[in-house]
Amino acid sequence: MTLLALVMSVAALLGLAGCSSSETDAALTAIESGATVIDVRTPAEYDSGHVDGALNIDVQAPDFAEKVGELPKDETYVVYCRSGNRSAAAIDIMEDLGFTDLIDGGAYSSLS
Numbered sequence: 001m002t003l004l005a006l007v008m009s010v011a012a013l014l015g016l017a018g019c020s021s022s023e024t025d026a027a028l029t030a031i032e033s034g035a036t037v038i039d040v041r042t043p044a045e046y047d048s049g050h051v052d053g054a055l056n057i058d059v060q061a062p063d064f065a066e067k068v069g070e071l072p073k074d075e076t077y078v079v080y081c082r083s084g085n086r087s088a089a090a091i092d093i094m095e096d097l098g099f100t101d102l103i104d105g106g107a108y109s110s111l112s
Helices: 003-016 021-032 043-047 064-069 085-096
Strands: 036-039 076-081 101-107
Touching: 021 076, 064 085, 076 085, 085 101
Parallel strands: 036 076, 076 101
Antiparallel strands: none
């Protein structure tokens, strides 16, 4: 998938999540700048469709904190899930682990 297709996919994702224009702009800018996208849904949800290139780290898995803790804390991350609830929970955990540049991408809908 090209960068343009990825940006368009994330724009659709953020629009469906009900994000404000400034949140959408921030997420798109972050992705264009090389932010890592993290899908915090279950592996089955991820397999049913996801943003191309997104890492799948299930926030409900017992090793979530351990897995995200292995990521560089000084990078930018856009985090999303199905409805926006798990992405918010994931961001809370990540902030507790010392991550500082986090953008809640909210909800994901299957992209065609």
